[in-house]
Amino acid sequence: MSLFTGPLIHSGKTNRMMMTLVLVSLTPALIAAVLHYGFTAALLVICALAGTWLTELVLDRQHAFDGSALVTGLLFALLLPVSAPWWLAFLGGVLATGLGKHAFGGLGCNLFNPAALSRVILMALIPGAWFVSTAVTMDGITTASPLARESSMLAPTLAELLSGSTPGTLGQAAPLAVLAGGLLLASLRTIDWRIPLTFLAAVAFLALLLPASERIAGHAPWLLGNPLIHIIGGGTLLAAFFMLTDPVTAPFAPVGRIIFAIIAALAMMLIRYYTPYPDGAVLAILIANACVPLIDRFTLELGAAPRIKTPQSF
Amino acid sequence: MSSPNWVFSSVREALYGRQVPRLKTTRDSAIVSIPSPGQVRLISSGLTPLVKVGETVEGGKLIARSPVSERFQRRVHASLTGIITAIHDDYILIEGELPERPPLTHGVPEWIAPEAIRDTAREAGLIGMGGGMFPTYVKLSHPAPIEVVLINGCESEPYLTCDHRVLTEHRDQANCGTELAMRAVGAKQGMVVDREINYPGGYERLLIRDTLGKVVPKRGLPRDAGVLVMNVQSALALHEAVCLGRPLIDRVVTVDGDAVGRPGNYRVPIGTELSTLQEVCEIDPAKTATLLTGGPMMGTAAEASDTVTGGTGAVIALTKEELSEHEAQPCIRCGQCMEVCPYDLPVAHLVANPHKVVLDCIECGACQFTCPARIPLIDELRKAKKVVTAWD
Numbered sequence: 001m002s003l004f005t006g007p008l009i010h011s012g013k014t015n016r017m018m019m020t021l022v023l024v025s026l027t028p029a030l031i032a033a034v035l036h037y038g039f040t041a042a043l044l045v046i047c048a049l050a051g052t053w054l055t056e057l058v059l060d061r062q063h064a065f066d067g068s069a070l071v072t073g074l075l076f077a078l079l080l081p082v083s084a085p086w087w088l089a090f091l092g093g094v095l096a097t098g099l100g101k102h103a104f105g106g107l108g109c110n111l112f113n114p115a116a117l118s119r120v121i122l123m124a125l126i127p128g129a130w131f132v133s134t135a136v137t138m139d140g141i142t143t144a145s146p147l148a149r150e151s152s153m154l155a156p157t158l159a160e161l162l163s164g165s166t167p168g169t170l171g172q173a174a175p176l177a178v179l180a181g182g183l184l185l186a187s188l189r190t191i192d193w194r195i196p197l198t199f200l201a202a203v204a205f206l207a208l209l210l211p212a213s214e215r216i217a218g219h220a221p222w223l224l225g226n227p228l229i230h231i232i233g234g235g236t237l238l239a240a241f242f243m244l245t246d247p248v249t250a251p252f253a254p255v256g257r258i259i260f261a262i263i264a265a266l267a268m269m270l271i272r273y274y275t276p277y278p279d280g281a282v283l284a285i286l287i288a289n290a291c292v293p294l295i296d297r298f299t300l301e302l303g304a305a306p307r308i309k310t311p312q313s314f
Numbered sequence: 315m316s317s318p319n320w321v322f323s324s325v326r327e328a329l330y331g332r333q334v335p336r337l338k339t340t341r342d343s344a345i346v347s348i349p350s351p352g353q354v355r356l357i358s359s360g361l362t363p364l365v366k367v368g369e370t371v372e373g374g375k376l377i378a379r380s381p382v383s384e385r386f387q388r389r390v391h392a393s394l395t396g397i398i399t400a401i402h403d404d405y406i407l408i409e410g411e412l413p414e415r416p417p418l419t420h421g422v423p424e425w426i427a428p429e430a431i432r433d434t435a436r437e438a439g440l441i442g443m444g445g446g447m448f449p450t451y452v453k454l455s456h457p458a459p460i461e462v463v464l465i466n467g468c469e470s471e472p473y474l475t476c477d478h479r480v481l482t483e484h485r486d487q488a489n490c491g492t493e494l495a496m497r498a499v500g501a502k503q504g505m506v507v508d509r510e511i512n513y514p515g516g517y518e519r520l521l522i523r524d525t526l527g528k529v530v531p532k533r534g535l536p537r538d539a540g541v542l543v544m545n546v547q548s549a550l551a552l553h554e555a556v557c558l559g560r561p562l563i564d565r566v567v568t569v570d571g572d573a574v575g576r577p578g579n580y581r582v583p584i585g586t587e588l589s590t591l592q593e594v595c596e597i598d599p600a601k602t603a604t605l606l607t608g609g610p611m612m613g614t615a616a617e618a619s620d621t622v623t624g625g626t627g628a629v630i631a632l633t634k635e636e637l638s639e640h641e642a643q644p645c646i647r648c649g650q651c652m653e654v655c656p657y658d659l660p661v662a663h664l665v666a667n668p669h670k671v672v673l674d675c676i677e678c679g680a681c682q683f684t685c686p687a688r689i690p691l692i693d694e695l696r697k698a699k700k701v702v703t704a705w706d
Contacts, residue, residue, distance in 0.1 A: 006692030007679035009472065009610040009636055011334075012323040013686040015643045021324065066643065108644040108687075188328045192649070247648040252660050254649075300660045 015107075019067030021190045025181035026074050026242065032174030036164050037082040044089040044170065048077035051093020059102045068107050072096050075115040078171030078238060079282065081130060088129045092118045111292065113249050116285045161232045171238045182241025191245035194254055195261045199240045202265030203230050213274045223272065230272070235281035239264070243282075249289045256292075256299035263295075264288035332653050334513035334611065334683050337472040337570075343578035345479050345566050348594045350412045354585030355621050356390050359404035369398045373413020374561050376437075377406060386449050389439030393563040393583035412583065416558050420486040422493045423557065428454075431498040431556055438555035439562045439624075444469075444477075444545030445608055447625035450552065453542060460499040461540040462526060465492050465549050467508035470516030471609025474628045476566040477546040479579045481508050484550055491549030494556050499542055506546070513611055514678035518543045520656050532673055547627075562624055567591075571610075573601040573631035582622050589618040591629050603634040610636075611679050643687040651681035651691060665694035668701040675699070 033041045052073030057064045076092045092115075099121070100114025101107065123130055156166045164173035171178060186193040204227035212224050223229065230236060235243075244250060244264055251260045267287040271280030326335065361378040365371060371392040378390040396410015436451035444466060465488065469477045481488055492504045507525055514520060519530045521543065528539040536543050544552075547565055554560040563584055570577040575596025582591065588605060591597065597605070599618075606613040607626045622629070651661035657674045661681045664672045675695050682691040 006677075006682045006690060007611040008604060008606060008613065008615070008632060009683065010688065011327075011684050011686075013684065014688065015646055015686050017324070018646070018648065018686050063644070068646075106644060108646050188324050189332060190324070248646050250647070252647055252649050252652065252663050296663065300663060 014066075015068070016066045018190055019071050021185060021188055022071050022242070023067060023074065025185040025190075026071075026078070028177035028181045029078060029171055029174065029238075030074065032164070032177040033078065033170035036173035037170065040082055041170050041173075043086055044080050044082070044084060045074065045077040047086045047089035048080070048093040049073035051090040051095075052076070052097045053093075055094045055097035055102075059098065060106055063107055066107070068101075069097055072101065072114045075113075075238070075242060076118055079115060079119050079169055079235065081167070081169050085129055088122065088126070092122055095121060108248050110248060112289045113243050113246055113285050116243060116282045116289075119282050120286060156229075156233065158228060158232065161229070166233075169235065171235060172233075175232045175237050178237040178241065182237065185241060185245070191241065192247075192250070192254065192257055194257050195245045195250060196240040198258045198261035199244055199265050200231055200236070202262050203227065203236060203269060206265060206269040210269060210273050216273055230269070234272075234279040236268070239268070239281040239285055243285050244288065249292065251292050251295045251299060253296070253299040256295040259295050259299065260288050260292065263291055332650060332684060334470075334654070334680055335472055336510075336512065338475050338478075339473070340475045340568055340570050340577050340579055341478060343475070343479070345476075345483055345579045345581055347412070347415075347581040348583075348586070348590070350394065350410070351583060351586040351590040353399070353407060353409045353587075354393050354583055355587060356393065356406045356408065356585040357404065357621065357623065358390050358406050360384075361388060361390060363401050363406060365398050365401070365406070367398055367401055371396065371398060371408065371410075373410075374563055376561070377408075386452055387436055388441075388449065389437060389561070391439055391561040391563050393585050408585070413563070416560060418484070418487060419557055420490045420553070421557075422490055422497070426494075426497070426556065428498045428500065431494050431552075434556050435498075435552060437561070438551070440548065440551050440555060441562065441624045442545060443547040443551065443565060443624055443627070445612070445625045445627060447623065450544070450548055453537075453544070454495065454498040456499075456537055458537045459540060460501045460537060460542045461503060462542070463492060463496045463499065463501045463504040464521065464525065464536075464541055464543045465495075465504070465506040465546055466516060466518070466521055466543055467506055467546040468511045468516030468521060469609075469627065470511045470513040471611050471613075471628070472513060473570040473630055474568050474609050476568040476579050476627055478508065480546050480550055480566055481506065487553045488546055488549050490557065491551070491553035492544075494552050495542065495544055495549060501542065506549075508546075514656055514676070514680055517656070517676055517678055519676060565622070565624060565626070567622060567626055568628040569595040569597070569630075570628065571597075571602075571631040572633040572636055573598050573603075584622060584624055586622045587618070588616060588620050588622070588629055591622070592618060592631075595629075597631045601633050602631040603637050604632045606630050606632070611683065642689045645687050645689060648686060650684045650686065654680040654684050656680070661691055661695065662689070665689075665691065665698050668698040670702050670705070672698045672702055 052069040056069035073093050076096050080089055096114040096118035100117040101110045104110040160166050185191045207227040207230045208225055216223055251257050264284045268280045268284035271277050358378040361380055363378045365377045373392055373395040375392045377392050380387045392408055394408045394410035395413045396408050399409050400407040432451050432454045440450035442448045467477045467481045496504045522528050522530055522541050530536050530539045551562050564581055566579055567582045568579050569591055605616050607616045607629055609628055610630055645662050677692055679692055
């Protein structure tokens with residue numbers, strides 16, 4: 001009798017299939033962005049995809065066709081303002097795959113979401129390329145987000161946010177398209193529904209709960225106590241459904257994923273309320289990502305297991 | 315799986331959740347006896363032959379037995395009526411015809427004593443027919459107090475429906491076997507569990523946990539929780555041995571898989587070569603990528619020259635499309651292994667960071683089935699177990 005080595009049949013799933021489902025779910029948001037912003041948006045997407053995929057091809061030819069580079073590239077493109085130059089999209093793609101993924105050891109090894117990491121680094125290094133308008137505020141940093149419209153004191157209405165008529169990133173052209181794609185992914189169980197649900201619920205709860213800071217009350221009072229603005233505005237939906245749910249950078253256990261989503265929501269809302277940084281979704285993702293090993297250690301209830309035990313002496 | 319492509323797989327998961335599919339296509343196929351295979355090869359390694367070449371034997375005659383010194387006694391009976399044509403070190407060949415099956419009866423004899431049931435089980439060569447093949451009489455003889463006899467009719471393995479058919483067609487006889495087992499061990503309660511359950515729920519430990527709420531100790535056996543678990547066909551065989559005087563010479567086998575032309579449930583004499591089933595059930599060798607005995611999750615790859623034993627619940631012929639490929643990709647920590655694990659073990663995490671909870675793993679393979687990265691997780695889990703065991 002031969003030794004049993006596991007099941008002989010398989011569900012038929014592959015990593016590539018998971019990535020394909022994510023790409024398919026991102027398509028509505030992509031189409032909406034191209035329809036809304038036209039050729040410029042398409043160019044940015046192509047440059048970002050070229051950046052991630054060519055880097056992948058150079059650094060890890062074997063896995064270049066599993067679709068993960070395309071997911072990263074598309075996500076990075078959706079985080080770009082339409083006014084961004086094409087080389088920023090390409091550079092961001094290269095950085096996301098090269099530094100965000102392969103520097104950590106390749107697919108499955110990265111601690112941070114590659115697209116988010118790339119965006120935060122580039123925003124710190126080349127802030128000028130990200131400005132929506134030429135107006136530089138006193139804060140020195142303005143992001144590609146309608147939530148940044150604080151100097152005007154005018155609240156973007158819900159209708160404005162939903163139609164994408166406020167200045168924003170490609171991903172904010174049509175929040176409903178992002179939501180539709182996200183719901184598709186969740187219903188296919190490709191992503192864990194707990195993460196977007198907990199994250200959005202926590203964002204809404206914090207929007208109602210957090211006390212106003214002077215900064216917000218003085219500059220953008222409409223940001224206060226309005227959960228819908230916080231959910232639909234900024235990168236919240238994209239983060240909830242497509243970035244926090246990246247399994248590589250999320251905790252392993254269901255409980256851990258809930259804690260993780262709460263940490264991300266808390267970080268994002270604290271940034272939006274109490275720092276000069278208006279969106280914070282991307283930074284919040286990185287902060288939550290950084291907590292994952294710790295969350296895993298506690299939620300998997302494995303304690304601190306000895307990984308290496310010295311052999312018994314003779 | 316008739317079409318295991320990923321679209322099908324993801325739609326199924328969206329609708330039914332993440333689980334191993336049931337694939338019970340032969341659920342309504344009544345048990346059919348196969349025509350005489352002409353020749354059977356009865357495994358007799360380690361046993362003393364009691365017959366000579368050229369001797370004529372009746373079906374059911376004892377032809378080999380364990381030496382008396384052996385701890386676990388085994389018996390082999392002629393499964394055909396005919397002539398012994400060869401005796402080798404590890405098998406005996408018989409050529410002949412199917413013996414007649416006695417008419418079915420049921421009802422437990424009033425007078426029978428526990429010792430008599432155990433002796434009959436030993437002499438009839440009864441074994442665990444769910445695949446374990448552990449001698450039934452040893453199970454029935456253990457001094458530990460047994461409260462519940464659980465008859466496992468769940469067969470959560472994909473494809474398998476033979477126990478379901480036995481319960482559908484021979485319920486009274488199976489009940490009788492249950493009562494005999496209860497009498498043999500002095501149990502007050504007996505249960506035949508035949509609810510539809512997804513893999514790996516029919517696994518002994520899980521069945522006890524989910525049916526009775528009892529926990530079997532990690533390195534213990536069901537009897538440590540006061541439970542005796544028997545397969546449906548083992549119970550039926552116990553009935554036949556005690557009430558009809560018929561030893562274990564045949565069993566019901568599910569034959570299925572995409573390469574099978576006539577899938578169904580067949581009553582097959584023990585010792586029948588799989589090549590006979592290939593003819594009878596029209597298994598296409600050209601389409602068959604892997605022939606296996608047992609279910610596709612826990613079963614083992616087999617050759618056409620292998621034989622049906624008491625523990626062979628199914629013969630499955632898988633096509634290339636149904637087979638699992640083993641080109642492992644990097645783990646993307648999707649957590650699906652933990653989702654399908656009956657013990658909620660963080661499998662992918664455990665294989666990278668061995669921890670003593672890995673010893674809970676029953677190696678059911680549900681994680682490996684579902685893993686999108688197609689990592690051979692059972693192998694990895696075994697390695698992790700070795701590492702952890704070395705710590706103690």
